[in-house]
Amino acid sequence: MLMGLALLAGTAQQAPPPSALASAPAVAPGRIQASGLAVLLPSGAATSSDGAATPSDGSGGPPASGPESPDCSKLKCVALTMDDGPVPQTAKLLKLLRKEHAHATFFVVGMNAKRHPAIVRQMVADGNAVGNHSWDHPQFWKVSKKKIRQELARTDKLLKKLTGSRPVLVRAPFGEVDARVRAITKSRGQVLVQWSVDPVDWRDRNPKLVTKRILKQARRNSIILSHDIRPTTRKAYAGIIRGLKARGFTLVTVPELLGVHAKPGHLYFHG
Numbered sequence: 001m002l003m004g005l006a007l008l009a010g011t012a013q014q015a016p017p018p019s020a021l022a023s024a025p026a027v028a029p030g031r032i033q034a035s036g037l038a039v040l041l042p043s044g045a046a047t048s049s050d051g052a053a054t055p056s057d058g059s060g061g062p063p064a065s066g067p068e069s070p071d072c073s074k075l076k077c078v079a080l081t082m083d084d085g086p087v088p089q090t091a092k093l094l095k096l097l098r099k100e101h102a103h104a105t106f107f108v109v110g111m112n113a114k115r116h117p118a119i120v121r122q123m124v125a126d127g128n129a130v131g132n133h134s135w136d137h138p139q140f141w142k143v144s145k146k147k148i149r150q151e152l153a154r155t156d157k158l159l160k161k162l163t164g165s166r167p168v169l170v171r172a173p174f175g176e177v178d179a180r181v182r183a184i185t186k187s188r189g190q191v192l193v194q195w196s197v198d199p200v201d202w203r204d205r206n207p208k209l210v211t212k213r214i215l216k217q218a219r220r221n222s223i224i225l226s227h228d229i230r231p232t233t234r235k236a237y238a239g240i241i242r243g244l245k246a247r248g249f250t251l252v253t254v255p256e257l258l259g260v261h262a263k264p265g266h267l268y269f270h271g
């Protein structure tokens with residue numbers, strides 16, 4: 001699905017945190033991989049091992065907009081993303097998603113994924129997408145390029161082991177993206193995912209408020225930020241998911257929302 005697929009760095013209404021250095025969008029050279037996002041789908045085949053970008057050889061499994069994927073050019077899609085886990089309670093959240101026939105995208109922290117491998121496997125088995133949110137959530141702008149690469153590589157390696165596919169989606173800790181992060185993810189063939197809806201659930205630990213903000217701000221093709229490590233947010237998910245559905249939204253994964261043409265190293269705020 002390509003409608004509205006746009007690189008919005010510098011133009012998004014919902015700006016990333018002030019310290020983010022995202023500005024001029026990099027021009028994507030011929031590194032765009034039709035197979036790239038497909039590897040995140042449950043049926044997607046594994047691509048390269050940990051490390052360099054995957055060549056565009058079409059071996060990454062079915063496209064993200066395959067026959068069984070929701071067609072976001074026709075449907076009112078939104079992508080709910082859940083960061084910083086998994087925690088043991090994430091399993092209950094997966095149950096809720098199954099019950100509601102909804103899919104989400106989990107930006108997992110490597111060290112937490114290592115503690116809860118079965119939950120990560122279940123995420124993918126259920127049709128959710130899993131992205132790389134670093135190994136231990138450092139402030140990327142304070143560490144070296146080498147450290148950023150290590151953080152991504154270590155988490156990629158673990159996720160590939162757990163899910164069979166190297167993650168293509170990356171969300172930088174705190175959403176902090178500078179030129180180095182862009183260059184590194186681009187070279188790794190990975191797509192940077194920001195958000196267009198932020199309920200500020202890390203600060204305002206109030207389920208009703210978080211639900212209200214999400215339902216009020218959600219638009220077609222929104223990428224919604226949330227944190228499944230927060231007990232108050234977990235309390236809110238049932239109402240959020242049902243509320244979005246009641247408003248006619250189909251809850252899809254980020255790969256389903258962006259389609260197959262998402263570009264490595266680019267920042268996506270919505271589909």
Ligand SMILES: [Zn+2]
Pocket residue numbers: 083084133137173174
């Ligand atoms: Zn985070």
